[in-house]
Every structure is written in structure tokens, then in C-alpha cells.
Amino acid sequence: MSMNTSQIELRLKRITFEAERISSFEFVSADANPLPGFQPGAHIDLHLQQGMIRSYSLANAASADPLYYRVAVQREPNGRGGSRWAHDKLRVGDKVWATPPQNDFPLDECASSTVFFVGGIGITPVLPMLRRLDAIGREWKLMYASRSPGETAFAEELQRIDAGRGRIVHFHDSEPGQRLEIRATVAALPASTHVYCCGPTGMIDDFLAVTAERDPSTVHYERFGAAQQAATEGGFDVVLHRSGAKYRVEPGKTILDVLLDNNVAVPYSCCNGVCGSCRTEIIDGQADHRDDFLSDEEKQANQAIMVCCSGARSKTLVLDL
Numbered sequence: 001m002s003m004n005t006s007q008i009e010l011r012l013k014r015i016t017f018e019a020e021r022i023s024s025f026e027f028v029s030a031d032a033n034p035l036p037g038f039q040p041g042a043h044i045d046l047h048l049q050q051g052m053i054r055s056y057s058l059a060n061a062a063s064a065d066p067l068y069y070r071v072a073v074q075r076e077p078n079g080r081g082g083s084r085w086a087h088d089k090l091r092v093g094d095k096v097w098a099t100p101p102q103n104d105f106p107l108d109e110c111a112s113s114t115v116f117f118v119g120g121i122g123i124t125p126v127l128p129m130l131r132r133l134d135a136i137g138r139e140w141k142l143m144y145a146s147r148s149p150g151e152t153a154f155a156e157e158l159q160r161i162d163a164g165r166g167r168i169v170h171f172h173d174s175e176p177g178q179r180l181e182i183r184a185t186v187a188a189l190p191a192s193t194h195v196y197c198c199g200p201t202g203m204i205d206d207f208l209a210v211t212a213e214r215d216p217s218t219v220h221y222e223r224f225g226a227a228q229q230a231a232t233e234g235g236f237d238v239v240l241h242r243s244g245a246k247y248r249v250e251p252g253k254t255i256l257d258v259l260l261d262n263n264v265a266v267p268y269s270c271c272n273g274v275c276g277s278c279r280t281e282i283i284d285g286q287a288d289h290r291d292d293f294l295s296d297e298e299k300q301a302n303q304a305i306m307v308c309c310s311g312a313r314s315k316t317l318v319l320d321l
């Protein structure tokens with residue numbers, strides 16, 4: 001099997017249990033070619049089975065010439081199948097295609113102090129950030145919320161990174177009085193401190209609400225989930241411009257659901273309107289945008305739609321497919 005030249009082929013070298021339902025997967029180059037470098041906060045898109053593409057943040061130390069990429073996957077029994085496939089089917093020695101690292105969550109290395117608010121698997125992109133900040137002598141603090149100690153990924157590794165300096169505070173939702181209070185913590189921080197958040201949607205929403213008054217250049221976040229409900233009201237037709245095929249989007253379905261049901265090959269990954277994988281050009285019709293990927297200007301221009309979560313305001317939507 002071959003892919004276009006912008007993809008890299010990886011071979012799975014190691015799977016490590018990290019916490020309940022979370023394993024890390026270490027990939028090396030499948031050929032003799034060096035792996036592209038990456039900065040803290042970067043992710044790769046793994047091409048899994050049947051057109052499934054999933055974005056995973058890189059957890060190993062950032063490097064210009066990495067020997068491997070390490071990602072962490074939390075098994076989601078009710079997800080769309082990517083994490084189940086990785087946990088249940090992916091085996092050491094298997095080859096997968098990936099896009100080279102991209103970074104939508106860069107670290108500002110100029111900040112003299114940085115505080116991270118992390119929920120669950122959101123710890124992944126923060127690991128290389130902590131290492132990098134240590135390497136350049138910057139102050140940091142990590143507020144890490146997880147359901148319980150057994151569901152806390154990379155706990156031992158974090159202990160090693162902290163090296164007994166007390167910079168990490170754990171919060172476990174399953175234990176009384178252990179809620180991470182983002183508002184109180186942020187309120188006590190100097191205005192110059194940079195704050196980062198990576199975690200579930202509710203946590204990001206809280207974080208954005210309490211940091212709304214801070215200088216935007218000091219506020220950084222990466223969403224794993226959608227901020228808005230996907231458009232599943234249905235009641236419109238999707239026409240594929242290239243093939244002429246026409247499909248009804250019934251209530252309860254997204255455009256992506258309908259395309260996949262009809263074996264239309266369309267890339268997708270997060271299914272939450274955040275990664276950009278499913279961006280599709282609009283030929284005609286009016287989109288009902290529900291994603292967090294397109295800018296307000298792009299939404300107004302109505303030239304593209306994220307089919308995983310957005311719908312239509314017009315009776316028919318003609319797509320460049």
C-alpha cells in the first residue's frame with residue numbers, strides 16, 4: 001500500500017500501559033528515513049483502518065531529529081471506533097501511515113512563568129512542554145485533574161520531570177473536595193503568567209470564561225471536544241457535485257454519517273469540528289456552521305464546511321465531492 005508523498009510510514013515499536021483505558025504507542029520510522037522534527041504541542045494524524053484519521057498529540061520530548069513518536073490513546077467504548085481499533089487491533093510491528101507533525105498548540109517560550117490546567121488525556125501535549133520549559137530554565141506549574149489515581153496517565157513520568165520540586169498538583173474527581181478550581185487559581189496569578197488548558201470541553205469552556213479578561217496572548221488552549229452541538233436536525237439534501245449523487249440527511253444524522261453510510265470516501269478525524277480533517281468545499285447552498293475550526297470570516301464566506309458537525313440552512317447543499 002502506498003500513500004501520497006506527504007505521508008510518512010511508521011512502524012509500531014512499543015505499547016505501554018499508562019493508566020486505566022490509556023496506553024501509549026511508540027512509533028519509529030518504517031524505512032531508513034529520519035522522522036521529521038517537532039515542537040512541543042505538536043500532533044500527528046494517524047491513518048487507521050477504513051479511512052479513519054485520528055489526531056494524536058506527541059508526548060515524547062520535542063526534537064529536531066526524533067528517533068520515535070509517542071502518542072497516548074484513551075479507549076472510548078462509545079467513540080467512533082478509532083481508539084477501540086488502536087487498543088484492540090494495533091499490534092507491535094504493524095505499519096501505519098501518518099501526516100508529519102503539525103502544531104496548533106505552540107508553547108510560548110518567552111513567558112517567564114507558565115501554569116497548565118489539564119484534564120485526563122489532555123496531559124499528552126503538555127509533557128514535552130514541561131521538558132522544554134525545564135530545559136530553558138522557565139518556571140511552570142501543572143494542575144492535573146483526572147478521575148482517580150488509577151486513571152492518571154504518566155503519573156510516574158511526571159514525578160520524574162518534577163524532580164521533587166512540588167510543581168504538580170493532582171486533583172481526583174472521585175475523591176471529595178478534590179475539584180480543580182480554575183477560577184480561584186487563575187485569579188491569583190500575575191497578569192504576565194501564561195496559562196494553558198487542554199482537556200474535555202467543559203474544562204476548556206470554564207477556562208475560557210475565567211481567562212476572558214486576561215491578555216489573549218497569554219491564554220492558550222487545545223480542545224479535544226466540540227464547543228457546540230453537531231447539526232443533526234437533518235431535513236436537507238446533500239448533492240455531490242462530481243458524481244451527481246444525492247443523499248437525504250435525515251434527523252439524527254450528520255452529513256458525515258450520511259456520506260459514510262453511502263461509502264463516500266471523505267477524510268475525518270475528531271468528529272468534533274476541531275481538527276479540520278473533514279473540511280469540504282461548498283459549491284452551492286448555505287451551511288449551518290457548528291465547528292471551531294473555521295474562522296468567523298470563513299464561516300461568513302460560506303466556501304467550506306466541516307461535514308462532521310455542520311449542517312445546512314438551505315434545502316440542498318452541493319459539495320465539491
Ligand code: FES
Nearest residue numbers: 269271273276308
Ligand atoms: S473531523 Fe475534525 S473537524 Fe471534522
